[in-house]
Amino acid sequence: MKKPTTNRNPFKIYCDVFGHNYQVSKKVTSHVKEYTCKCCKKQLTTNSNGNLTELTPKYKEINMLLEDFHTRRMLRLKNKSFVSSIY
Numbered sequence: 466m467k468k469p470t471t472n473r474n475p476f477k478i479y480c481d482v483f484g485h486n487y488q489v490s491k492k493v494t495s496h497v498k499e500y501t502c503k504c505c506k507k508q509l510t511t512n513s514n515g516n517l518t519e520l521t522p523k524y525k526e527i528n529m530l531l532e533d534f535h536t537r538r539m540l541r542l543k544n545k546s547f548v549s550s551i552y
């Protein structure tokens with residue numbers, strides 16, 4: 466038996482009344498994080514001003530680039546300290 470699907474999301478109403486229940490879903494850099502509401506799955510991210518904004522496809526793209534840049538830099542720093550610990 467399949468449950469009838471409705472367009473109304475009961476969690477959305479809960480969020481409208483009680484506010485969203487955001488949790489960090491992804492750490493992009495030490496300053497930029499992505500948040501997802503546990504109830505309605507709405508996503509937020511930190512923008513360049515340090516404020517929270519809705520995670521649009523554009524911001525997702527920016528965060529992916531940021532993460533890539535951040536990972537490379539961390540990797541380079543790691544290698545550098547590895548080399549310097551040898552010599």
Ligand SMILES: [Zn+2]
Nearest residue numbers: 480485502505
């Ligand atoms: Zn919500």
